[in-house]
Amino acid sequence: MDTSQLDIMVLGGGPAGAATALGLVQLGYRVGLATESRPFAAMEGISQRVIDGLRGAGLHRALATLPEASSRQVTWNGSSSSANQETLVDRQRFDLAILEDLRQGGVEVFEARVSSIKEDEDGWSLSLQNNGQNHQLTGRFMVEARGRSAPAMGITKTKGPDTLSLLQYWQGPCKKPFSAVESFEEGWAWMAAGKDGRRYLQLTLDAKSIELPSKAELPRFCEARFRHLKQAVPFIEDAVATDQVLARTSASVLYSEVIGKNWIRVGDAAMAVDPLSGNGIFQALSSALIAPAVVNSLLKDSGVVEIAQQFYQDRVSTLFYRFARIGRDFYKMETGWANQAFWQLRSAWPDSQEVHATVEPGSWRIEHRPVVDQGMIRMVEVLVTPDQPLGIWHLQGIELASVMKVLAALPDNPTGELERVLGFSRQQAEQVYRWVQSQDFF
Numbered sequence: 001m002d003t004s005q006l007d008i009m010v011l012g013g014g015p016a017g018a019a020t021a022l023g024l025v026q027l028g029y030r031v032g033l034a035t036e037s038r039p040f041a042a043m044e045g046i047s048q049r050v051i052d053g054l055r056g057a058g059l060h061r062a063l064a065t066l067p068e069a070s071s072r073q074v075t076w077n078g079s080s081s082s083a084n085q086e087t088l089v090d091r092q093r094f095d096l097a098i099l100e101d102l103r104q105g106g107v108e109v110f111e112a113r114v115s116s117i118k119e120d121e122d123g124w125s126l127s128l129q130n131n132g133q134n135h136q137l138t139g140r141f142m143v144e145a146r147g148r149s150a151p152a153m154g155i156t157k158t159k160g161p162d163t164l165s166l167l168q169y170w171q172g173p174c175k176k177p178f179s180a181v182e183s184f185e186e187g188w189a190w191m192a193a194g195k196d197g198r199r200y201l202q203l204t205l206d207a208k209s210i211e212l213p214s215k216a217e218l219p220r221f222c223e224a225r226f227r228h229l230k231q232a233v234p235f236i237e238d239a240v241a242t243d244q245v246l247a248r249t250s251a252s253v254l255y256s257e258v259i260g261k262n263w264i265r266v267g268d269a270a271m272a273v274d275p276l277s278g279n280g281i282f283q284a285l286s287s288a289l290i291a292p293a294v295v296n297s298l299l300k301d302s303g304v305v306e307i308a309q310q311f312y313q314d315r316v317s318t319l320f321y322r323f324a325r326i327g328r329d330f331y332k333m334e335t336g337w338a339n340q341a342f343w344q345l346r347s348a349w350p351d352s353q354e355v356h357a358t359v360e361p362g363s364w365r366i367e368h369r370p371v372v373d374q375g376m377i378r379m380v381e382v383l384v385t386p387d388q389p390l391g392i393w394h395l396q397g398i399e400l401a402s403v404m405k406v407l408a409a410l411p412d413n414p415t416g417e418l419e420r421v422l423g424f425s426r427q428q429a430e431q432v433y434r435w436v437q438s439q440d441f442f
Contacts, residue, residue: 002134002135002136003135003136003137003138004032004108004110004135004136004137004138005138005139006030006031006032006108006137006138006139007024007029007030007139007140007141008021008024008029008030008031008032008139008140008141008142008143009031009032009033009034009124009126009137009139009141009142009143010024010031010032010033010034010107010142010143010145011033011034011035011114011126011142011143011144011145011146011150012033012035012144012145012146012147012150012267012269013033013035013095013098013099013102013109013145014035014095014098014145014147014267014268014284015054015057015059015062015098015267015281015284015285015288016145016147016266016267016268016269016284016285016287016288017033017035017143017146017266017267017288018033018057018059018062018101018102018107019057019058019059019285019288019289019291020143020288020291020292020295021033021102021105021107021143022057022058022059022101022102022105023057023288023289023291023292023293024143024292024295024296025105025106025107026292026375027292027296027375029296030108031106031107031108032107032108032109032110032137032139033102033107033108033109033110034110034112034114034126034128034137035099035109035110035111036111036112036113037092037095037096037111038091038092040246041090041091041169041198041200042091042092042167042200043088043089043090043091043192043194043200044088044089044091044280044281045072045086045087045088045089045179045190045192046086046087046089046281046282047086047087047282048069048087049282050279050281050282050285051063051066051087053281053286053289054281054285056289057285057288057289058101058105059101060101061097061100061101061104062094062095062097062098062101064097065089065090065093065094065097066087066089066094067087067088067177067195068087069085069086069087070085070086070088070176070177070178070179071084071085071179072084072085072086072178072179072180072181073178073179073180073181073231074180074181074182074231075180075181075182075183075230075231076181076182076333076334077334077335077336078336080230080231086179088177088179088192088194090194099111110128110130110135110137111130112128112129112130112133112135113128113129113130114126114127114128115127115128115129115134117142119262122138122140123138123139123140123141123142123262124137124138124139124140124141124142124262124263125137125138126138126142140262141262141263141264141295141298142262142263142264143263143264143265143266143291143295144263144264144265144266145265145266145267145269145288146269147267147268147269147272147284148248148253148268148269148272150265150268150269152255155255155256155257156255156256156257157253157254157255157256158254158256158350159251159252159253160251160252160253160274160324160346160349160350161206161208161251161345161346161349162206162207162208162249162251163204163205163206163207163249163251163252163274164205164206164207164210164247164248164249164250165202165203165204165205165247165248165249165250166202166203166205166218166221166222166245166246166247167200167201167202167245167246167247167248168201168202168219168223168226168241168242168244168245168246169198169199169200169201169241169242169244170198170201170235170236170239170240170241171197171198171199171239171240171242172193172197172199172235172236172238172239172240173197173238174195174196175193175197176193176195177192177193177194177195178192178193178234179191179192179193180192180232180234180235181231182229182230182231182232183334183336183337184225184228184229184337185336185337185340185342186203186205186206186210186225186340186342187203187204187205187206187210187342188276189201189202189203189204189225189226189229189231189232190202190204190275191226191231191232191235193234193235197239199235199236199239201226201232201235201236203222203225203226204250204275204276205342206341206342206345207249207251208341209341209342210342218245218247219241219242219243219244219245222241222245223241226241250272250274250275251272251274252271252272252273252320252323252324252327252349252350253271253272254270254271254317254320254321255269255270255271257313258270258271258287258312258316259294259309259312259313260309261298261305262298264291264294264312266284266287266288266291267283267284267285267287267288268280268284270287270316271283271287271316271317271319271320273320273323273324273327274323274324276330276331279323283319283320283323286315286319287312287315287319290312290315290372291312292375293372293373293375293376293377294309294311294312294377296375297376297377300376301376304370304376304377304378307370307377307379308370308377310370311370311377314390315390318389318390321350321353322355324349324350325350325351325353325354326355327346328346328347328348328349328350329355331343331346331347332347334347356387357385357386357387358386358387359385359386359439359440359441360386360440361440361441361442362441362442363385363386363441364383364384364385364441365383365384366381366382366383366384366401366404366405367381367382367391368380368381368382369382369384369390369391369393371391371393380393380399380401381399381401381402382400382401383401383404385439395432395435396431398424398428398432400432402422403418403422403432403436404436404441406418406422407433407436407441407442410442414429414433415429415430415433416429418432418433
């Protein structure tokens with residue numbers, strides 16, 4: 001059996017695994033990534049914020065596969081809007097381009113199935129299989145990035161309402177890409193048309209309350225619901241439904257442990273959010289982009305191990321609950337079926353806490369907290385507020401703790417004092433002071 005000796009092994013070649021792997025290579029590690037090709041066709045809608053994140057991660061070839069942003073129609077709570085846009089991603093093509101980004105970025109890519117994982121005193125050993133060929137990877141550290149399919153490994157998790165997504169493929173003539181969202185009694189639907197004529201129509205339902213037919217009848221079950229949706233008309237009026245329906249769980253999930261001494265979970269393997277948010281790739285990147293600095297700190301500085309672990313655990317948990325509450329508030333906006341199980345459960349989960357905590361004058365403080373700095377985790381002074389309990393270090397390159405210390409004295413000429421004490425230009429001083437004023441800190 002061939003063996004590859006690595007520093008770090010990444011399992012999963014989606015955006016989260018790729019961003020983590022590329023970041024670790026840039027920090028000087030020998031990184032191998034094992035991945036399997038996506039077994040089904042899928043399309044996903046992403047925002048400009050996601051595109052910016054992918055660019056920051058270095059996934060330029062993957063970005064080159066994206067079409068221009070297209071219109072998205074939305075019908076929610078009885079009102080329709082066409083003000084939104086999203087970029088429709090052909091995930092199979094996109095994922096193949098990610099592998100090219102990885103290879104060009106210095107990551108050793110292994111397209112194979114992980115058949116076994118073993119931990120020993122030296123780290124990890126992975127067995128891979130591909131077309132009858134076996135390969136072994138060994139390394140000191142493991143990154144779990146296989147999304148929702150990643151094994152739990154005995155770790156407990158917080159889970160939102162049981163949610164099921166049914167994706168049905170339709171085929172019609174080629175047309176300009178577009179997408180739509182519509183709420184209905186049993187849940188909501190997302191629909192997208194690719195330029196090749198394939199239509200992706202997905203129902204998201206409550207897994208416990210919905211009465212599903214047999215597998216053979218699922219295509220008719222889906223088709224019947226789409227034919228009752230106003231926004232589905234342009235997707236199905238010139239198309240034919242196929243007998244292929246893909247069922248997937250899509251409940252929100254947060255693992256209670258997302259990091260250990262020689263392993264870390266990133267992306268959907270750490271937390272997965274409700275697809276309603278449209279933030280799937282964004283939240284996956286949010287953990288993946290800080291993971292390289294966390295891993296680097298664990299491997300290079302024994303003095304910050306516990307700090308780095310807690311930093312990462314807190315970041316993942318905080319992001320999860322923020323995304324969950326955003327989704328809850330969007331579900332609350334649909335009042336037409338408020339008493340139906342699907343809507344009742346999701347408009348009350350995970351709690352009643354506001355997405356953004358109220359910031360009263362004087363409710364801020366300066367504390368030492370961990371941050372990502374030049375590929376490591378280190379402690380610095382940050383601005384802590386009720387809405388940002390983990391702290392804010394920089395605002396466009398300006399350290400806020402020093403700014404707040406100057407302004408806490410309530411000088412007669414705030415911008416002039418920032419210029420005098422901190423050496424800011426007039427433009428910098430005015431810019432940061434306007435932001436502070438907008439936050440009602442004083």
